[in-house]
Amino acid sequence: MSEEMQGGIIKKFLYVNRRAPYGTIYALESLEVVLISAAFEQDVSLAFIDDGVYEIVKGQDTKASEMKNFSPTYRALEGYDIEKLYVEKESLAERGLTEADLLVPVKVLSRGEMADLMESNDVVLSF
Amino acid sequence: MSEEMQGGIIKKFLYVNRRAPYGTIYALESLEVVLISAAFEQDVSLAFIDDGVYEIVKGQDTKASEMKNFSPTYRALEGYDIEKLYVEKESLAERGLTEADLLVPVKVLSRGEMADLMESNDVVLSF
């Protein structure tokens, strides 16, 4: 699964996370895609906008809902060299959240900067 | 499937239709439930609010999308003695629609009247 197998092509992949975790499985299964794309040595960025910012909120505790708590995986991304995590400022503010509520270090972007980021990638996937 | 089989119980069933047709199957499969509840001789009402009003818009033509056009079924409801169709005035207005755009005769209710209707039923199903 090395880059050689893909003819040395390195593309810029942007994963746009717009959905809350748990209510639907998209956030969890999207994370599985992100991890795989790292194994392909692609240039990976993650954007958290709208309800996607809820994915990386601290203190998720799934004991009583019996669901799988996948939030620790976001902390593990660094180990896969996935370090470009972008969060939209306006999305945080609308939800009464600040950077201190998040469980991973991120770069906070304005909506305009987020729009620029979306334009600068080869493959944009939104789950 | 007669009322005798249900111990003569007749309940007031309200079906709340809030979703556009075709994008998802809920409107189509909800209509199948409505038809069955008529066979059980229950007291059936249909409410169309929010995007549910799009379900009964005239002129649906599914040839190019290859989907099943189920809108004629709303016209057939009368034959099953399902005649209580309520549409919310505000939902129509927000969508730029009027009663003349609809393919079946309905009673138009204000939002307040719709709220009253919701409270006056035994079983409320929303698809």
Place this chain on the structure above:
Amino acid sequence: MKLSVLVNEGPYTHQASDSAYLFTKAALEKGHEIFRVFFYHDGVYNGTRLMVPPQDDRHIQKRWSELAEKHKLDLVVCIAAAQRRGLLDENEAKRQGKDANNIAPGFRISGLGQLIEAGIQAERLVAFGD
């Protein structure tokens, strides 16, 4: 009190199935009677015995089947919704000329009338969906 439960979404993709299961279990623990659990729309997928979730995750089908066995629950999958989506029992597979079936223990396939009956006979019908 006599309750019925409606499950409109499939396992894992939407939390609806989890919520319905935990609600049903809590109602039974409180001594209520569950007249029926009816699976409609993508809810029919809860009843496939072919699912193999990851080891560290809940097994949604098994959980339902075990609850059904323990409490003699009536888990009914809508036939029309099931056919469209490929959920069959042995009889249906034979009738449709299919070479396999996938229904799980404790589930049965029946008509939509069973949902209306669940609404008539139970004192409350609680729906879970998308």
Place this chain on the structure above:
Amino acid sequence: MKLSVLVNEGPYTHQASDSAYLFTKAALEKGHEIFRVFFYHDGVYNGTRLMVPPQDDRHIQKRWSELAEKHKLDLVVCIAAAQRRGLLDENEAKRQGKDANNIAPGFRISGLGQLIEAGIQAERLVAFGD
């Protein structure tokens, strides 16, 4: 141009699968190459041969299988998503100790890497979902 298609929702419940099919067909008619169609999330349910839709409706699985045969399309179902939801081929069924499988002709089960590859090798990746 070389295109890939991603299908995130199952048949009938969401229009996503219809849109993806009609897009793929139109792209082929225009002479483009479809590198791969990848089925993820509930999209895996498009690949069950057990579905029996009403006679007067489209048969979504057959439509995909026929298009695949005609154009030698690569229809790939994600293995992790498929296991969770009960979509198995003969090998997977054997490996998981299941007594039946339900995959349809023209579909194959493989890893998520196939989606990344589809993104790398195709000039455009077009996603359809909820």
Place this chain on the structure above:
Amino acid sequence: MSLLHTINKSPFERNSFDSCVAHAKKGSSILLIEDGVYAATQGTAAARKLEGIMKDVKVYALQPDVNTRGMQSKMLDGVNLVDYGGFVDLVTQHNAVQAWL
């Protein structure tokens, strides 16, 4: 007659919260479950709407779903937290349940 309304979607993503609030009558109750619990978190437009109707409508949120989402410390004052047993009690205490799906 009194209705129990359940909302399972985020008020940011869908219109079910707004529509429910616009239709909930005095004496009815709203139970927030799944992604619906975000509506009762502090500092949001949805929370302000809830505050506006709380004198007429009782508002509940499902604690397991609040915890799952890490929103334990963010909940709006006046929102009653219940577990699944409490959910069952709410169902039996109201005349019917309307799920805003």
Place this chain on the structure above:
Amino acid sequence: MSLLHTINKSPFERNSFDSCVAHAKKGSSILLIEDGVYAATQGTAAARKLEGIMKDVKVYALQPDVNTRGMQSKMLDGVNLVDYGGFVDLVTQHNAVQAWL
């Protein structure tokens, strides 16, 4: 770089339309498909938003989905109707596609 944004949800039901419009840059295009086509129907708040960005962003709607929903006579002026072949052309004419799922 120019992006093709696709929106497949009703602007009344979900926030994907509003979010897309807020992120679509000058020179990009928006294609409305499935329930997304309702956004381009006359007399709606969504249509007014589209009118506001049309000088910077090209707006398309998928004709088969417009017809399926009976919205043929309601479409906003300035929205370009395309069939599936036109959808394919839009994909190839832009550098990437962002589906607002």
